[in-house]
Amino acid sequence: MQCPKCRGAMRTYDRNGVHIEQCEMCRGIFLDYGELEALTRMQQQYMQAAPPPPPAAPAAPAWGAAPQVHHHHHGTPYYRHRSVFHMLFST
Amino acid sequence: MRMLPDMSDAPSALDAELVAIGRAAPGGDPDAEPVTLYDRHGVLVLRVGGVVVKAHQAGRDTGPPLAARMAAAAALPELLLPPVGPPRRVRDRVVTVWPYGEPVGPEDPPWEEGGRLLARLHLTDHRRLTVPRWERPVRAARAVARLSPDGAAERVIREAFAGLPAWVRGEAPAPPPPRPTLIHGDWHLGQLVRMPDGAWRMIDVEDLGIGDPAWDLARPAALFSAGVLPPEDWSRLLAGYASAGGPAATPEGELWDRLDIPAQTLAIQIAATCVISARSAGRPLDGFEDALVDACSRISATRGSPRT
Numbered sequence: 377m378q379c380p381k382c383r384g385a386m387r388t389y390d391r392n393g394v395h396i397e398q399c400e401m402c403r404g405i406f407l408d409y410g411e412l413e414a415l416t417r418m419q420q421q422y423m424q425a426a427p428p429p430p431p432a433a434p435a436a437p438a439w440g441a442a443p444q445v446h447h448h449h450h451g452t453p454y455y456r457h458r459s460v461f462h463m464l465f466s467t
Numbered sequence: 468m469r470m471l472p473d474m475s476d477a478p479s480a481l482d483a484e485l486v487a488i489g490r491a492a493p494g495g496d497p498d499a500e501p502v503t504l505y506d507r508h509g510v511l512v513l514r515v516g517g518v519v520v521k522a523h524q525a526g527r528d529t530g531p532p533l534a535a536r537m538a539a540a541a542a543l544p545e546l547l548l549p550p551v552g553p554p555r556r557v558r559d560r561v562v563t564v565w566p567y568g569e570p571v572g573p574e575d576p577p578w579e580e581g582g583r584l585l586a587r588l589h590l591t592d593h594r595r596l597t598v599p600r601w602e603r604p605v606r607a608a609r610a611v612a613r614l615s616p617d618g619a620a621e622r623v624i625r626e627a628f629a630g631l632p633a634w635v636r637g638e639a640p641a642p643p644p645p646r647p648t649l650i651h652g653d654w655h656l657g658q659l660v661r662m663p664d665g666a667w668r669m670i671d672v673e674d675l676g677i678g679d680p681a682w683d684l685a686r687p688a689a690l691f692s693a694g695v696l697p698p699e700d701w702s703r704l705l706a707g708y709a710s711a712g713g714p715a716a717t718p719e720g721e722l723w724d725r726l727d728i729p730a731q732t733l734a735i736q737i738a739a740t741c742v743i744s745a746r747s748a749g750r751p752l753d754g755f756e757d758a759l760v761d762a763c764s765r766i767s768a769t770r771g772s773p774r775t
Contacts, residue, residue: 433698434691434698434701434702434705435722435723436691436692436723437692437723437726437727437730437731437769438769439692439731439762439765439766439768439769440691440692440694440765441692441693441694441758441761441762441765442694454695454697454755455573455574455576456573457753457755459741459753459755459756460695460755461573462744463686463690463695463737463741463755463759464576464655464656464657464686464687464690464696465571465573465655465656465657466655466657467606467653467655467657
């Protein structure tokens with residue numbers, strides 16, 4: 377197949393099941409009927425599957441610890457540790 | 468076998484009087500068996516059926532200030548657990564009576580509701596209340612003074628404490644807070660109880676006063692900064708507090724301007740308490756306690772010019 381614009385040779389690429397013809401000379405791309413829709417559909421699926429951005433970490437002072445260093449010590453919920461319970465639940 | 472002197476005589480006499488008070492109180496049950504809820508540091512708290520009877524520390528701020536704080540609790544029953552009657556004297560102790568409330572369980576603390584209650588307390592019109600001024604965090608200096616003179620952790624804690632403003636250390640007059648509000652004065656999760664209708668209330672009004680509301684967030688702020696309290700829990704508390712219009716929750720950038728010194732102070736206080744407790748039990752610090760001592764190191768390391 378020849379490029380309709382510059383008459384260069386077109387090469388066929390297969391990208392996730394979508395055939396794309398690209399000109400080796402001018403790099404122009406030719407899409408068959410329905411291929412643009414197929415690409416759009418794949419892009420939407422990719423966007424939906426992307427994980428939601430993590431919640432913003434709360435602000436901390438300059439001397440704050442790197443977060444999550446001490447959580448889930450040995451698999452136990454941290455509140456149940458005697459020392460942490462004492463820190464959170466008593467004067 | 469040697470006979471030991473009977474040490475239980477005086478406490479059991481106090482016990483018996485507390486039980487009698489609880490059984491006779493409105494909401495009390497004449498047949499209720501007492502359950503000891505707390506018996507440490509010279510404070511005895513018994514549950515007698517639907518009421519709780521507390522014998523306060525001998526010599527602790529009693530008389531008019533406590534009566535004023537209890538009157539404030541009675542005037543704000545939707546925020547603070549209202550007392551059952553005024554304080555009374557039993558032997559040499561002040562005794563107060565309260566309805567029983569279910570304490571917070573360690574599995575799922577009511578962070579949002581705790582924040583909302585604090586915010587509403589801070590927004591209370593306190594002009595009609597006669598509670599004293601809340602001046603400074605007296606427990607930090609007391610805990611640091613009890614540290615052993617030796618030990619690496621002790622040195623780290625003392626150095627961090629020495630860098631706190633003089634008024635926090637109790638060595639200069641406390642400046643008037645910029646925007647004073649009614650504050651609890653000693654807020655932590657043990658100060659929340661759930662009433663039979665499911666609503667949460669704050670208890671223990673012995674530090675209730677007019678002061679800087681940031682100090683009520685100081686303990687969780689310190690534990691979050693030390694990496695002990697997960698960011699999610701800290702965020703839940705702040706979200707509850709901000710949703711109810713809490714005045715200490717300023718925009719993100721400014722929040723720590725107000726919280727920094729209170730959080731530093733509580734990190735130092737908690738570190739000191741942990742070290743004292745570990746040393747007296749003859750055990751090493753656990754990972755969480757180490758985290759508090761590490762926070763003290765970072766407090767000293769991040770200090771620029773000394774504060775006044």
